[in-house]
Amino acid sequence: MENNKAVVVFSGGQDSTTCLFWALERFDEVEAVTFHYNQRHEEEVEVAKAITDRLNVNHRVLDMSLLSQLSPNALTHKEMDVEEGKDGSLPSTFVPGRNLLFLSFAGIVAQQTGSKHIITGVCETDFSGYPDCRDVFIKSLNVTLNLSMDESFVIHTPLMWLDKAETWQLADELKAFEFVRDHTLTCYHGVIGSGCGECPACKLRNQGLRKYLQQCEGADIR
Ligand SMILES: [Zn+2]
Numbered sequence: 692m693e694n695n696k697a698v699v700v701f702s703g704g705q706d707s708t709t710c711l712f713w714a715l716e717r718f719d720e721v722e723a724v725t726f727h728y729n730q731r732h733e734e735e736v737e738v739a740k741a742i743t744d745r746l747n748v749n750h751r752v753l754d755m756s757l758l759s760q761l762s763p764n765a766l767t768h769k770e771m772d773v774e775e776g777k778d779g780s781l782p783s784t785f786v787p788g789r790n791l792l793f794l795s796f797a798g799i800v801a802q803q804t805g806s807k808h809i810i811t812g813v814c815e816t817d818f819s820g821y822p823d824c825r826d827v828f829i830k831s832l833n834v835t836l837n838l839s840m841d842e843s844f845v846i847h848t849p850l851m852w853l854d855k856a857e858t859w860q861l862a863d864e865l866k867a868f869e870f871v872r873d874h875t876l877t878c879y880h881g882v883i884g885s886g887c888g889e890c891p892a893c894k895l896r897n898q899g900l901r902k903y904l905q906q907c908e909g910a911d912i913r
Pocket of ligand 1: 877878880881882886888889891893
């Protein structure tokens with residue numbers, strides 16, 4: 692019988708929520724996994740819980756607080772400011788190897804729950820220099836996970852080649868545009884929905900939203 696169970700790496704943000712809708716459309720059984728690592732915004736985990744409750748999706752929170760022991764950065768140390776990367780350097784929100792760890796743990800969850808499919812919202816288009824968001828890394832890790840557990844997982848990356856406007860378009864195609872706009876948390880300052888409007892995450896999200904809505908106006912869609 693075809694294995695139709697999926698694990699979604701889920702933060703409660705725009706990207707992973709769009710991925711969650713994508714998975715719900717394709718797979719019979721979907722579980723969302725959220726990693727808790729003393730985020731600057733504790734709200735993130737609460738938002739992730741609220742979204743999965745609304746969508747009636749099984750949700751698991753894994754404690755990854757060891758990450759804050761490993762790397763001083765703005766997401767895990769509140770005293771540091773969120774800064775955009777300058778001169779090609781990585782942004783101050785960078786946690787080295789974060790996706791490597793998260794996807795490995797998601798793989799273990801998938802193994803234990805008998806799920807073949809793992810979904811992540813990583814994206815190479817706006818990748819801000821995060822090396823473990825690259826397609827080549829995901830393909831490499833997929834092979835490694837399969838070898839490590841003698842499984843045949845398939846890692847899906849629905850957003851890999853989309854820009855932010857196209858991610859909004861995908862949410863719209865999944866009939867999730869309003870849900871994603873109103874209930875997800877992308878803002879580094881913890882403001883749900885449209886966000887603070889000032890932080891780098893809000894700027895990126897809002898630019899994409901404006902671009903998508905302008906395209907829709909041009910095409911008279913929305
Ligand atoms: Zn913000």
